[in-house]
Amino acid sequence: MDLGSLLNALILGVSIASIWLIAALGLTIIYGTAGVINMAHGEFIMLGAYSSYMLQFYLGLPYLLCLPASFVIVALVGLALERGLIRYLYNRPLDTLLATYGVSLVLMQGVRLIFGSDPKYLAVPEMFQSNVMLGSASISAFRIVVLGITAFLVFALWLLFYKTRFGVQVRAVMQNKEMAASFGINSGRIYMMTFALGAGLAGVAGALFGVLAIVLPTMGASYVVQAFLMVVVGGGSLAGSVVASGVTGEMQSVFAFFTNDTFARFIIFVLIVVFLRFRPQGLFAQAGARR
């Protein structure tokens, strides 16, 4: 066996893991905090990609500025959705799943009506287009950008949730909503803000995926199941999603090295089902997480 190419596979695995993780980040926040299963998450990603496309195409915004801008735009969409629909469904988890699927249909078709079904492309700065050598592995510079941004976001979220007052409030609401309310924490506001935050993160992911792949109204669908599995395997916590994405990303890459991409994906789906059979609460179950 060729050790060098296996090493390449491992390096590529880190990149795959970062892609899976950034797709799952927003979902982790939303599910972990409010217990909402947001089926429109893939479409939030898609909206992020289209936001970047619009800003770039119509306003000529540089790509790196599109990232925070997409965050803001999709976060606002998420905010509107939470206020208009989700907040009425917090005590009906299966219904949020269904309602958000309805939202995903509307968003997908709405974008198709406005932008058409033909693919759009995002332009990136010259320096991201080259390839970089990592040991013997050649990897596109943009994938390293994705990795960097993912790492930055994870760190920022960790700071937000564990080092700020907002984070303390979020965790208080997660543990016990009634108790938190008696300390004057407005759980409705916390849910609203985490939902917007989660949506914004999907927006950033979309701005990145728009470069890795083409921008299409249907692009979200391919990410949503995967993102869900990362969240469920991780148990809904930030650390859980990081580990779950890391392990599955590597497995995907290594299995694909021995077989092919599609078959590797099949094996991972089956392994995840087997894993959850024995640990239905996921890797790091949070105390008080809603089931």
Place this chain on the structure above:
Amino acid sequence: MGNLYHNKTAQWLTYAVFFAGFAVIPMTVDDSFLLNQLATYGVYGMLALSISLCWGFGGILNLGQGIAFGLGAYGMAMTMQMQTQDESNPIPPFMLNNSLDHLPMLWQPFQNTYVGMILAVAAPTLFCAVFGGIMFRARVSGPFFAIMTLAMLSAFYTIIIDRQPYTGGVNGLTPPSSLQFAGYEVDPYSPTAYWVVFGFLLGATVIAKLITQSSFGLVTQAIRDDSERVRFLGYSVAGYETVIYTVSGLIAAIAGCCWVMLVQYVSPAQLDVGFSLSMVIWAAIGGRYSLLGSILGAFIIQGAQSYLGDTFLATWLLILGGFFIIVVRFLPNGLASLVESGLGLFAAKRGPASAEPNGDAKPIPAE
């Protein structure tokens, strides 16, 4: 109970009228394409029924019903494909194109029509029994089970695309001629095909209805209400959940067989996440607590899609999505609950002596 909606005799009568209406269709319609289309609605009705049974009555949201439907459909397509192969030419053309020079083991049982058809129904049913058994024993439930079915569905979807020499890959299977059964050729555009689907839909509905009215049905409704409590009454919750999930899968597998008989075609699209979710939408809009409501939900949505879809092609998904959101938000028990509250109002007007308190937002899902 004062409400006619919960009257068992009235329910059976409604079912009888509904199916009688469908029985006269072939006698009045001589457009064979329309007949074929109506028969495919019957297949969708079966799928909505299976979702209603599992989700409405068992409380198990299954987002992967496409597995049972798709596997059943593939089994049937394999059987029909092998009917057109013979001794001199035993290997389907797509395999030859994928440079497969012998018939794979997986395909050999399908050389016999009867074995093939039995397998087409038995394999997905067995899968449901095993998968459901494992999951429910581990007490995976609610949204988690839904996600698991989604994962399993995606797994099947990818493996079917990946194993092109055995499954036809993305192109799927297109058996060149219609089903031969016991010496007859079942023309998909004939009334015979319609009757076959009608018969299965009727049978499945009657069986499902009987299940919900049996002691089994009572226990599953109790499990849907509070599975934890039911355990302390001595019932094995996992056992009941596995049985209802498997019966639901069996109905979907039969629907898959009927579907291929009608359209002579199967592809991974039948295992697409979107299609399985549409089944849930049918049941949700029609009313998941009502078997008949769910079937009608499938007819309404698919009918609207065929007829409005041509005019509003671009906005159809927009309309469907919006409608679905409104139903989930404001009418969680679907259109059937409108009928229920309508009859409830009627009963309340007629007899003030009725002991039932009205204006209770959550109806008793007695059906």
Place this chain on the structure above:
Amino acid sequence: MPGLLEIHNLSKSFDATKVINDFSMEVTEGTLCCLVGPNGAGKTTTMDLITGRIKPTSGKIVFANEDITAKHEHIIARAGIGRKFQVPAVLRDMTVRQNLEVAYSRQTNPFWNLFKFRVTGLKQKLDEIATLAGLTDRLNDRAGILSHGETQWLEIGMVLMQEPRLLLMDEPIAGMTEGEIEKTARIFKDLRKTATLVVVEHDMGFVREIADEVVVMHMGSLLAQGTIQQIEANPRVRDVYLGEQEAA
């Protein structure tokens, strides 16, 4: 003679906290045993351990000479243990009648129940229990709309429908009126002819009236066991429990 229910050296830890610590007790067939103790003494946890809701860290539970330690909930229920929960757990979306019907769990096999449409003996039993629980007029109402007292009665009715050999009642009279408490005491005393009862209760007046035997728990361990007179005379019990009650 061995007891119907025997608990030997039962322990249960959650993380590092020992909730039940080397607890043993025995319940004689045909008697009514009251399990008392201050809040957090481990009474409900003991019920959870007996009925299989949680698994013990160590120790053994024997019911009718059969080891039921760490068995599944439904297996223990089938062996003949019925339980009423502290927070009344009824099937809120179903009618009172359906609640009682489900609780009449003679046949638990899912396959047999697929073909069962009429359950023999159900109607008679249901009428009897509904009358006893005073729910005859409410049979067609949804259980979720019952008052707290009625919900208590419904759950007691459900446990009686099961016809268990051992009934575990967790705070059965909470939320009941004076008259209803008297009625409950009467019913419980009657039940001793056919069944064995373990009742968790705070109301010492009620305990005094019904108990054949009293078991006092404190911090997960057995503090004292005996008749109500013995318990009330026990100085240790006075210190940890009765004293607290009287002070309150």
